[in-house]
Amino acid sequence: MEKVIITIGRQFGSGGREIGKKLAEQLGIAYYDKELLRLAAQESGICPELFEKADEKASGNLLQAFAMGFSMNGAIYQPNDYFTDATLFQVQSDVIRKIATEGSCIIVGRCADYILKDEENCINIFIHSSQEDRLQRIRRKSPVSEKEALEQMKKTDKTRASYYNYYTDKTWGAASSYHLCIDSSAIGIDNAVALIGNFIRQKQTR
């Protein structure tokens, strides 16, 4: 297989993460999701908790550099300096671009499709699912009521959409923002993994 960077956008509870992990295992390539936050923290010296807090949120809030301070794009942030979450987005973008130069991989969320838009070998996937299927998946993973799961689902999707729409020139969840969008509840996780595998082969052997 030629080098490929697969980005996966996903509705909360749609199984996008699971699909990404299984696909990475099958293809024998690296997988990045929350791992990106740790790498971005390492790279910048900003504490990981700040990345966790700002993850896929466009809050516009000011964040405080503590512990070590850090430098980025020539600016030096001292301990206790304030900066915006756009700074974190910048650090994360640099990490994503660096990862993409290193070899084939799968990156979940974090506007990776937009950040890597000039990368030829990039394939952008979006996973969604029926509400029923998503609620079941959320409740299998955490002990919440159906009502709570529904609220979590709506809130997380809204936050992800705002983040994506703020930092990119595309629309989160619009078919035209991706090469392939799959309703995972129609065919199941394993079939979705196989379908993406086919799509990659089709694109690479055209």
Place this chain on the structure above:
Amino acid sequence: MEKVIITIGRQFGSGGREIGKKLAEQLGIAYYDKELLRLAAQESGICPELFEKADEKASGNLLQAFAMGFSMNGAIYQPNDYFTDATLFQVQSDVIRKIATEGSCIIVGRCADYILKDEENCINIFIHSSQEDRLQRIRRKSPVSEKEALEQMKKTDKTRASYYNYYTDKTWGAASSYHLCIDSSAIGIDNAVALIGNFIRQKQTR
């Protein structure tokens, strides 16, 4: 293959029609696109030109029943009576529901995914494509300048989206409105046909 109703939504110039036709040939099933207008005209006695004029447009305009007049849902329209394009939508919906009872088929556009939302064997596809690819396809089919092709493309998509968003509770071109969305410029027409074929088999053998 079990009975399957495949609906295809598509951006103008994306090759959705071509994909639908090829898939219908491969599966040996019926294909409906503009054919629906003729059937709806036959069914209602409304002249075909009115269906052509109102095709996939939510204009809100009044249309005039001429020639024979017609009856629908208990209402009798005399020659020269006025009615809205919602009436045509109703006639067309009845035709689409009737077609769906008759056996496997492919229906392009005309909100068929929404009209058949309670049909278990229905698979909803959306085809889109890069702007470059669409402009080339439009210009291969009609002798227009690039600027004219671009205008046609934007206008037709806008009209289709308005029509779909007016008559359904879903959003035209949103990934979550369909089971599978494909960027045909990423893999080409024949690969897209094969991918949809796979998807149908996956869904039917789950």
